[in-house]
Amino acid sequence: MKNQTHTLLKNIFGYDNFRPLQEEIINRTIEGKDSFILMPTGGGKSMCFQIPALLFDGITVVVSPLISLMKDQVQALKANGIKADFFNSSISVQEENEVITKAINGDLQLLYLSPEKLISVSNTWLKQLNIKLVAIDEAHCVSMWGHDFRPEYTQLKVFRNSLPNVPFMALTATADKSARKDIEEQLGLQNSKLFISSFDRKNLSIEVRGQVQKRKKLQEIVSFINRRKNESGIIYCLSRKNTEEVANHLKEIGHSVAFYHAGMSNEEREKTQTDFINDDTKIIVATIAFGMGIDKSNVRFVIHYNLPKNLEGYYQEIGRAGRDGLPSETLLYYNMRDFVLYSQFAEDGANSAMQKEKLNRMLQFAEAKSCRRKILLSYFGEHLTENCGNCDVCANPPKDFDGTIITQKALSGIARMGEKDGITMLINVLRGSNNADVHEKQYFNLKTYGVGKDISFFNWRDYIIQMANQGFIEIMYAESSALKITPIGWKVLKGEKTVRLTTPISIDDKKKIKKTAKTVIEGETNKDLFTELKKLRYTISKEEKMPAYIV
Numbered sequence: 410m411k412n413q414t415h416t417l418l419k420n421i422f423g424y425d426n427f428r429p430l431q432e433e434i435i436n437r438t439i440e441g442k443d444s445f446i447l448m449p450t451g452g453g454k455s456m457c458f459q460i461p462a463l464l465f466d467g468i469t470v471v472v473s474p475l476i477s478l479m480k481d482q483v484q485a486l487k488a489n490g491i492k493a494d495f496f497n498s499s500i501s502v503q504e505e506n507e508v509i510t511k512a513i514n515g516d517l518q519l520l521y522l523s524p525e526k527l528i529s530v531s532n533t534w535l536k537q538l539n540i541k542l543v544a545i546d547e548a549h550c551v552s553m554w555g556h557d558f559r560p561e562y563t564q565l566k567v568f569r570n571s572l573p574n575v576p577f578m579a580l581t582a583t584a585d586k587s588a589r590k591d592i593e594e595q596l597g598l599q600n601s602k603l604f605i606s607s608f609d610r611k612n613l614s615i616e617v618r619g620q621v622q623k624r625k626k627l628q629e630i631v632s633f634i635n636r637r638k639n640e641s642g643i644i645y646c647l648s649r650k651n652t653e654e655v656a657n658h659l660k661e662i663g664h665s666v667a668f669y670h671a672g673m674s675n676e677e678r679e680k681t682q683t684d685f686i687n688d689d690t691k692i693i694v695a696t697i698a699f700g701m702g703i704d705k706s707n708v709r710f711v712i713h714y715n716l717p718k719n720l721e722g723y724y725q726e727i728g729r730a731g732r733d734g735l736p737s738e739t740l741l742y743y744n745m746r747d748f749v750l751y752s753q754f755a756e757d758g759a760n761s762a763m764q765k766e767k768l769n770r771m772l773q774f775a776e777a778k779s780c781r782r783k784i785l786l787s788y789f790g791e792h793l794t795e796n797c798g799n800c801d802v803c804a805n806p807p808k809d810f811d812g813t814i815i816t817q818k819a820l821s822g823i824a825r826m827g828e829k830d831g832i833t834m835l836i837n838v839l840r841g842s843n844n845a846d847v848h849e850k851q852y853f854n855l856k857t858y859g860v861g862k863d864i865s866f867f868n869w870r871d872y873i874i875q876m877a878n879q880g881f882i883e884i885m886y887a888e889s890s891a892l893k894i895t896p897i898g899w900k901v902l903k904g905e906k907t908v909r910l911t912t913p914i915s916i917d918d919k920k921k922i923k924k925t926a927k928t929v930i931e932g933e934t935n936k937d938l939f940t941e942l943k944k945l946r947y948t949i950s951k952e953e954k955m956p957a958y959i960v
């Protein structure tokens with residue numbers, strides 16, 4: 410088998426070596442076992458089911474949420490001489506019949522279906538197929554805990570139960586611990602093995618620029634693009650209006666550019682997307698509706714015109730750059746106005762507390778003064794031991810000092826409180842506060858009670874966030890936002906590792922920044938702001954749901 414998989418990789422796909430984990434996953438699948446694959450975008454997930462599909466003497470069913478995804482993959486497979494087809498709402502009845510005939514006659518190696526189509530045909534002709542493998546791509550759509558939830562995905566368990574001896578694989582680039590558990594249960598995976606490959610994308614440089622005025626921001630973007638003539642890139646904006654404004658401005662000065670958002674017709678969107686993929690349009694200015702299912706390897710830069718809502722979204726979006734592994738750049742702009750606007754959306758609605766926490770984390774990332782890649786990866790549970798050397802902070806490190814003892818105090822507080830409490834409680838204990846919560850839990854008996862009196866509440870907060878950013882503390886969002894100590898955090902506690910911290914900016918400066926943002930917002934007439942908020946809230950919900958409309 411080993412030789413066979415290598416031969417296929419080389420002869421059919423033209424690659425010399427497997428990427429990390431691909432071979433292990435392929436072997437496990439050939440043995441008929443279930444797998445859960447968590448690999449970053451561009452990591453090479455498709456290969457994990459495509460090679461087994463070629464080795465099995467039957468058909469592989471691939472569940473995929475987007476027409477564009479299916480089209481691209483099927484096209485690429487056909488170009489490599491593989492018998493593949495898709496079955497979704499974009500094809501005619503006649504084409505449907507042709508696909509069905511091929512599938513039943515054993516004339517197809519891979520069949521791609523949307524979940525709704527699969528459910529609708531699962532009791533008819535699908536039963537006649539000799540199914541040898543089922544791959545659920547973009548499996549995060551199964552879980553309500555993740556983003557892009559698709560209710561139809563939850564019905565796949567019935568399909569799983571009807572094929573007890575067929576290996577199933579769930580593939581996704583985005584699922585934290587709670588989402589992973591949920592996905593496994595929803596799909597009914599059996600003794601599945603979890604494969605996580607590193608989320609570190611070393612070829613992406615990371616830069617963040619804060620508090621830049623709108624006009625200056627546009628100027629900077631223009632000079633950024635001018636220095637990268639003919640390179641392909643994506644600029645993400647919060648609102649549809651912004652995408653059009655920025656695109657029109659760039660077009661006027663001679664760039665090859667188009668905008669993209671959920672307010673456009675299906676045809677317009679499809680054309681924009683195809684032109685981008687074929688390099689007929691170099692730059693896309695888009696809302697978050699753009700991206701899922703776009704397999705373009707030579708995107709050289711991703712710019713965020715506004716602060717994203719959370720780190721998951723941000724990482725997904727920058728991950729669309731440099732899929733070919735070549736150096737690529739990412740640039741994030743943020744200002745307090747975006748933050749305040751977003752906090753207002755999160756005000757009501759389900760899980761608003763969690764949304765707010767995630768938004769805070771996003772801002773902390775943007776404001777951080779330590780290696781950005783460390784922060785990002787530690788958010789996803791991966792802890793780098795060295796600074797990355799490829800982000801703006803590493804390029805221009807701030808003055809820091811030995812913060813080992815401060816960190817040990819905080820960590821020991823967390824440990825003694827049984828890793829059950831959040832930041833506020835920790836600071837109250839460290840500062841020896843007398844408040845009711847501290848009393849109720851009898852934390853004044855702890856050894857760490859009051860050991861951090863000499864540091865202000867405000868500065869403790871800043872330090873603790875730095876500790877989380879450097880991966881010593883994990884902030885668990887699932888139920889309450891409890892602090893947990895990571896494996897390297899324990900090393901610090903045991904004195905096996907030292908910590909560098911930076912001096913927090915003064916509370917006055919911080920207040921000034923917040924106040925400016927507030928006055929910017931208050932300065933605009935309330936009516937305008939209200940209308941903008943209402944409009945944005947409406948569009949954002951549409952942009953987020955967009956994938957569902959195009960199946």
Ligand code: ADP
Binds near residue numbers: 449452454706
């Ligand atoms: P994902 O689904 O994880 O986002 P894809 O399966 O679309 O990623 O793969 C991304 C790119 O990597 C594709 O262009 C694919 O052909 C390429 N690729 C996959 N496996 C390998 C490999 N072993 N060597 C080189 N390129 C690979």
Ligand code: MG
Binds near residue numbers: 454455546
């Ligand atoms: Mg994929």
